[in-house]
Amino acid sequence: MSRKQRKQMIEPELREPSISRQCQLLSLSRSSFYYAPVPVSAEDLELMRLIDEQYLETPTFGSRSMVRHFWRQGRKVNRKRIQRLMRIMGIEAVYPKPHTSRPHPQHRIYPYLLRNLAIDHANQVWTADITYVSMARGFMYLVAVMDWHSRKILSWRVSNTLDSDFCNQALQEALELYGKPEIFNTDQGAQFTSNGFTQILKDHEIAISMDGRGRCQDNIFVERLWWTIKHNYLYLHSFGCGSELRHGLEKWVRFYNHERGHSSLDDRTPDEVYYGLPHPFAEAA
Secondary structure (H helix, E strand, C coil), X not given: CCHHHHHHHCCCCCCCCCHHXXXXXXXXXXXXXXXXXXXXXXXXXHHHHXXXXXXXXXXXXXXXXXXXXXXXXXXXXXXXHHHHXXXXXXXXXXXXXXXXXXXXXXXXXXXXXXXXXXXXXXXXXXXXXXXXXXXXXXEEEEEXXXXXXXXXXXXXXXXXXXXXXXXXXXXXXXXXXXXXXXXXXXXXXXXXXXXXXXXXXXXXXXXXXXXXXXXXXXXXXXXXXXXXXXXXXXXXXXCCCHHHHHHHHHHHHHHHHHCCCEHHHCCECHHHHHCCCCCCCCCCC
């Protein structure tokens, strides 16, 4: 159960048990119950949007590189501010960083199983990742589950927090709709190494694979998905609320799966490859 869910179970109007006792029973600190997130300023939201756009182009940029980039543009920002915003966005530079950014000590890290593996059929390997989405007033996070071979988006969810719940929901939906893969590959993010997420995979007897720390090339296809969806859709629209974002994503994902040909798939759509349909231009050729 996530901290957010445990917090929602607290009933402050009760005299017994006390709030302190309820927090203790739910393994929740009192400070977590009373904590109210501070709204992000409009200035920080704009800077986060710019960080997101630059990070998509140069994922090796850490806070130092981001600071230098913005100074060259005439934006005098300090490194601590950039570090704070990148933490909120859930991003960090992707390059090997031994002895830094260690995973949660209670979360097991699994080996990378895809090295030298020929991925040549649907449901052989699935992958998932999370990205930051800028809104008109605020931001959200998007997770997508993708079939590696066909690039088909199998399921997705958006959330206003980085709790693992929305990732678990996306995984469950993909399994319900499409069966199961032989291997599921992710990065070492806390959402994917969490006991809840990995237990779902274990319950379905799916082999768990995880990228090497800081190696974006290990999960390159989902990184390409984020570039495509942001440059072709998200950056071109302004979303006032989560429901607007969800409605827009529903239409875009349908277009992506059913209508958008990929050069890497011989100009076929993800659905055509996933379901093994004949090439649409076979007769014309």
